[in-house]
Amino acid sequence: MLIEQLINGITLGSIYAIVALGFTLVFGVLGIVNMGHGEIFMFGAFIGVLVTTTFGLPLWLAFLAAIIVTAFMGYLLERFALRPLRNHQGSNHLAPLISTIGVSIFLENLSHHLFGPGNHPFRTPFAEMSIEIGSVTVYLVQIVIFVISLILMAALSFWLGKTKAGKALRAVAENLETASLLGVDTKKYITLTVILASAMGGIAGILVGMAFNAVTPQMGLSMGLKGLAIIILGGMGNVKGAMVGGLILGLAETFIVVYGDSGYRDAIAFIAIIVILLVRPQGLFGQKTSDVRR
Amino acid sequence: MLAELINPYYLQVGSFMLINIILGISMYITLSTGQLSLANAGFMGIGAYTSALLTIHFSLPIPVGVVIGAIFAGLLGIVVGLPTLRLKGVFLAIVTLGFGEVIRVIFVNWESLTKGSVGLSGIPHMGRELLKTVKELGFEPKMLGLQNNQFIFMAIFLILLVIVIFVIWFFKRQNDSRIGRAFSAIKLDEQAAESMGINITYYKVLAFAQGALLSGFAGALFAHMLGYISPADFAYHKAIDILIFAVLGGSEVIWGPAFGAFFLTLLPEVLRFISEYRYMIYGVIIVVMMVVRPQGLIDLNVVKWIKRKTTRRGLKNGTGN
Amino acid sequence: MVLEIKKVSKNFGGLSALTDVSFSINKGEIFGLIGPNGAGKTTMFNLVTSIFPTSSGDIIFKGEKINELKPHLITEKGICRTFQNIRLFPQMTTVENVMVGVHSRSSSGVLKSVFRPKSQRQEEEGIKVKSQDLLKFVGLEGYEEVVAENLSYGQQRRLEIARAMASDPELLLLDEPAAGMNETETEDLFQLIKRIQQKGITVLLIEHDMPLVMNLCDRIAVLNFGVKIAEGTPKEIQDNPEVIEAYLGREEDELDA
Numbered sequence: 002m003l004i005e006q007l008i009n010g011i012t013l014g015s016i017y018a019i020v021a022l023g024f025t026l027v028f029g030v031l032g033i034v035n036m037g038h039g040e041i042f043m044f045g046a047f048i049g050v051l052v053t054t055t056f057g058l059p060l061w062l063a064f065l066a067a068i069i070v071t072a073f074m075g076y077l078l079e080r081f082a083l084r085p086l087r088n089h090q091g092s093n094h095l096a097p098l099i100s101t102i103g104v105s106i107f108l109e110n111l112s113h114h115l116f117g118p119g120n121h122p123f124r125t126p127f128a129e130m131s132i133e134i135g136s137v138t139v140y141l142v143q144i145v146i147f148v149i150s151l152i153l154m155a156a157l158s159f160w161l162g163k164t165k166a167g168k169a170l171r172a173v174a175e176n177l178e179t180a181s182l183l184g185v186d187t188k189k190y191i192t193l194t195v196i197l198a199s200a201m202g203g204i205a206g207i208l209v210g211m212a213f214n215a216v217t218p219q220m221g222l223s224m225g226l227k228g229l230a231i232i233i234l235g236g237m238g239n240v241k242g243a244m245v246g247g248l249i250l251g252l253a254e255t256f257i258v259v260y261g262d263s264g265y266r267d268a269i270a271f272i273a274i275i276v277i278l279l280v281r282p283q284g285l286f287g288q289k290t291s292d293v294r295r
Numbered sequence: 296m297l298a299e300l301i302n303p304y305y306l307q308v309g310s311f312m313l314i315n316i317i318l319g320i321s322m323y324i325t326l327s328t329g330q331l332s333l334a335n336a337g338f339m340g341i342g343a344y345t346s347a348l349l350t351i352h353f354s355l356p357i358p359v360g361v362v363i364g365a366i367f368a369g370l371l372g373i374v375v376g377l378p379t380l381r382l383k384g385v386f387l388a389i390v391t392l393g394f395g396e397v398i399r400v401i402f403v404n405w406e407s408l409t410k411g412s413v414g415l416s417g418i419p420h421m422g423r424e425l426l427k428t429v430k431e432l433g434f435e436p437k438m439l440g441l442q443n444n445q446f447i448f449m450a451i452f453l454i455l456l457v458i459v460i461f462v463i464w465f466f467k468r469q470n471d472s473r474i475g476r477a478f479s480a481i482k483l484d485e486q487a488a489e490s491m492g493i494n495i496t497y498y499k500v501l502a503f504a505q506g507a508l509l510s511g512f513a514g515a516l517f518a519h520m521l522g523y524i525s526p527a528d529f530a531y532h533k534a535i536d537i538l539i540f541a542v543l544g545g546s547e548v549i550w551g552p553a554f555g556a557f558f559l560t561l562l563p564e565v566l567r568f569i570s571e572y573r574y575m576i577y578g579v580i581i582v583v584m585m586v587v588r589p590q591g592l593i594d595l596n597v598v599k600w601i602k603r604k605t606t607r608r609g610l611k612n613g614t615g616n
Numbered sequence: 617m618v619l620e621i622k623k624v625s626k627n628f629g630g631l632s633a634l635t636d637v638s639f640s641i642n643k644g645e646i647f648g649l650i651g652p653n654g655a656g657k658t659t660m661f662n663l664v665t666s667i668f669p670t671s672s673g674d675i676i677f678k679g680e681k682i683n684e685l686k687p688h689l690i691t692e693k694g695i696c697r698t699f700q701n702i703r704l705f706p707q708m709t710t711v712e713n714v715m716v717g718v719h720s721r722s723s724s725g726v727l728k729s730v731f732r733p734k735s736q737r738q739e740e741e742g743i744k745v746k747s748q749d750l751l752k753f754v755g756l757e758g759y760e761e762v763v764a765e766n767l768s769y770g771q772q773r774r775l776e777i778a779r780a781m782a783s784d785p786e787l788l789l790l791d792e793p794a795a796g797m798n799e800t801e802t803e804d805l806f807q808l809i810k811r812i813q814q815k816g817i818t819v820l821l822i823e824h825d826m827p828l829v830m831n832l833c834d835r836i837a838v839l840n841f842g843v844k845i846a847e848g849t850p851k852e853i854q855d856n857p858e859v860i861e862a863y864l865g866r867e868e869d870e871l872d873a
C-alpha cells in the first residue's frame with residue numbers, strides 16, 4: 002500500500018517536474034514567467050487524444066505530433082506575445098507576464114471551442130497492463146511515464162551541460178548583453194528556449210493523459226499553477242530545484258489524498274508556497290535577490 | 296412614462312458594471328504602488344461569503360454584513376500582504392494568484408459552512424429588503440408609477456451608483472495627496488522612495504489592504520445583489536476579468552480601470568455573439584495591449600487632453616454668452 | 617561630531633568593498649570622500665543610508681547608532697542623499713519630486729488626505745511652498761511643472777539635491793553631483809553647495825572633480841580598494857604621496873584634472 006502510493010507519487014511528481022522544467026527554462030533564460038505554458042501542455046494532451054483515441058494511431062506518433070504542434074505553438078508565443086515586448090524596453094516589467102496570461106486565456110478557450118469542455122478519455126494499448134511484485138501492483142503506464150521523464154531530464158541536463166548549443170543557452174541565461182557581445186545569436190536562443198520548453202510541455206501533456214486517462218481544457222490552468230508553485234519552491238530558473246520540487250509536490254499530493262482530505266489536494270502547492278514565504282521568502286533553494294546597484 | 300424607461304434588465308447590467316468598476320479600482324490601487332496582485336477575486340469571495348453568512352445565520356442587516364465583509368477582507372489583506380510584499384513583480388503575481396486558488400479550494404471544501412461548489416443561496420437581497428422596509432414605512436412603488444421589481448432593480452442601481460461615486464471620489468482625493476505621492480514614488484522607484492523617507496512596507500501593505508478591502512466590499516455587494524453565490528464566481532476567471540479591466544482601461548489614472556470595467560461589461564451585452572468568444576477575445580486584447588499600449592487606453596495624457604478640450608469648450612461657451 | 621564611521625567593513629560575497637574604514641565628520645563642515653572608481657565610496661553612502669547592512673562596524677549619527685535602522689528612518693533622523701546615477705521619479709513633475717521629499721516631515725494619513733480638514737490643507741500648502749522655495753534655491757525656478765525626465769542632466773542633478781533637502785537633513789550626502797556638468801554648471805554647483813553649508817547643513821561629498829573638491833571641502837578622506845589611505849585638509853591630501861600613487865596607479869587624468 003505504502004509502496005504503491007510512493008510509486009503513484011513519484012509518477013505524478015516526475016510529470017510535475019517536466020512541466021516545471023518548462024517554466025524554469027524560460028525563466029532562466031528570459032527572466033519571464035510564461036503563464037501560457039500550462040495551456041500549451043494541455044494542447045499536447047489533446048493532440049495525444051486526437052492521434053490515439055480519435056484516429057487510433059500508435060502512441061509514438063502521438064508524441065511526435067504533440068512535440069511538433071506544441072513546439073510550433075511555442076514559436077508563435079515567442080514571436081507574437083514576447084518578442085514585440087522586448088523592443089520597447091523599460092516600459093513595464095510586468096508586461097510579459099500579463100501578455101502570456103493573455104495567451105493562456107486565449108488557448109484555454111480555444112480548446113473549449115475546438116474540443117468541447119468535457120472530459121476526454123485517453124486510451125493507451127497497455128493501460129490495463131500491470132506487474133505484480135509481491136503484493137505491489139505497478140502499472141506499465143507508470144513505468145513508461147517514469148522512464149520517459151527520466152530520459153527527458155537526463156537529456157536536458159546533458160544538452161545544457163555538455164553541448165555547444167546548451168552552453169550558449171546558459172551564457173544567454175547568465176547575461177543577455179554579454180552573450181550577445183560575445184557573438185551569441187541571442188534572439189535565436191531565446192526562441193529556441195521557448196520552443197524547447199513548449200515541446201517538453203507537450204510531452205508532459207501526453208504523459209498526464211496516459212496517467213489519468215482524462216484530458217480537459219481546464220487541466221492547463223491547474224497544471225500551470227502547480228508548475229509555478231514548484232518553481233517558486235525549487236528556486237526560479239533552477240533546473241535541479243524544479244525536478245526536486247516536482248517530486249516533492251507529487252508525493253505530497255498523493256499522500257494527502259490517501260491520508261488526509263483529498264479536496265485540498267489542489268491547494269497543497271500554494272499552501273506550501275505561502276508557508277515557505279513566511280519562513281524563507283526567497284524560496285526553498287533560491288538565493289536572495291541580489292541588490293540592485295545604484 | 297417613467298415605468299417604460301426603467302427596464303430591469305438594463306438596470307441589472309448597469310449594476311454589474313458598477314460592481315466591476317469597484318473591482319477595477321481595487322486593482323488600480325494595488326497597481327499604483329507597482330504591485331500586480333491577482334488575489335482580488337479571492338478577496339471578493341471573502342467579502343461575499345462573510346457578508347452572506349453573517350446575514351443568513353445571524354440576521355444582521357445587510358449594510359452591517361457588507362461592512363464587516365469588507366473589513367474582514369481588508370484585514371486578511373494585511374495578513375497576506377505583510378509576508379508576500381517582500382516579493383517583487385512576477386513573484387507577487389504568482390503567489391497572489393495561488394492565494395486566490397487556495398481561497399477557492401477552501402470555499403469548495405468547507406461544505407458545512409459554504410455548501411461546497413453548489414454555493415450559498417437565499418442570501419438577503421438588497422433590493423427586496425429595501426422594498427420591505429419602505430413598504431413598512433407606508434411607501435408603495437406604485438406611488439412613483441413603478442412595479443415592484445422595477446423599484447428593486449432601480450434601487451440597487453442607484454445605491455451602487457452612489458457607492459461608486461463615493462469610491463472614486465475617495466481614491467481620487469487620496470491619490471492627490473501625500474499618500475498618493477508616496478504610492479507613485481514607490482511605483483516609480485522603490486529604493487529611491489525609501490531613501491526619501493517613505494516607509495515602503497507600510498504603504499505597500501496599505502495599498503494591498505485597500506485593494507483587498509475594496510474587493511471584499513464589491514464581493515459583499517455582489518452577494519446581496521444576486522442573492523446567491525458560488526466558488527466559481529470568485530475563481531481564476533474573475534481574477535482575469537479584474538486584471539483586464541486595468542490592462543485595457545489603464546492603470547495610470549483611476550478613470551482607466553473604471554472605463555475598462557464599463558466597456559468590458561457592456562461589450563458582451565451589446566455584441567451578443569461576442570459573449571461566446573469572450574475570453575478568447577480577452578486573451579487577444581491582453582496580448583495586443585501589452586504590445587501596442589501597455590499603459591492602457593486611458594493614460595495621463597488622455598485625461599489631460601480631455602480636460603483641455605472641456606475647459607476650452609467651456610471658455611467658448613462663456614464668451615458666446 | 618555629526619557622523620562617526622567606526623571600523624566599518626562591507627563584503628559582497630567574496631569581494632570586500634570596504635575594510636575597517638573610520639572617519640568622523642564635524643557639524644557644519646563639508647567633508648570630501650574621494651578615491652578612484654570602485655574604491656567603495658558609493659558603498660559607504662549605501663551603508664550610511666542603510667540600503668545595505670554593514671558587515672561589521674558601527675555608524676553613529678549624533679551619538680546614536682543607526683546602522684540597523686530602516687532607510688526611511690535614517691531620513692527621518694536627518695540624513696538624506698543624492699544618487700550617483702540619478703534616480704528621480706522620472707514621470708513626476710519637478711515640484712512633485714521635491715514634494716515627495718517632504719514626506720518624512722509631514723504626517724497626514726489616509727483619512728485626513730481624503731476628508732481634508734484645515735490642518736491637512738495647511739500642511740499641503742506648506743509642502744507646496746517649501747518645495748517651490750527649494751526649487752528656487754537650487755535654481756530651478758520656473759521648471760515646477762516640467763516632467764523630471766525632460767530636464768537637462770545638470771538640472772536633474774540639482775533637482776535631486778532639492779529633493780534630498782526637502783527632508784530637512786542635518787547631513788546631506790552628495791554622490792558625484794558634478795558628474796556630467798559643464799564648467800558653468802559646476803561653478804553654479806560650487807556656489808550651491810556653499811549656500812547649503814551656510815544653512816548649517818553638514819555635507820558629505822563624493823566627487824571626482826578635483827578642483828571642486830579641493831576648493832570646497834574642509835577635510836577629505838581618501839579611499840582606495842575599500843581602505844582609507846589618507847585623511848586631512850585639501851592641502852595635506854594633495855601633498856600625500858600615497859594618494860598621488862593611488863590615482864596615478866589607475867587613471868592619470870583624475871587628480872590633476
Ligand SMILES: Nc1ncnc2c1ncn2[C@@H]1O[C@H](COP(=O)(O)OP(=O)(O)O)[C@@H](O)[C@H]1O
Pocket residue numbers: 292293294628631633651652653654655656657658659660
Ligand atoms: N550591490 C553590489 N553587489 C556587489 N558588488 C558591489 C555592489 N555595490 C558595489 N559593489 C562593488 O563594490 C566595489 C565598490 O563600488 P562602489 O562603492 O560603487 O565604488 P565607487 O563609488 O567608489 O566608484 C566595486 O568593486 C563594486 O563592484
Ligand SMILES: [Mg+2]
Pocket residue numbers: 657658659700
Ligand atoms: Mg560611486
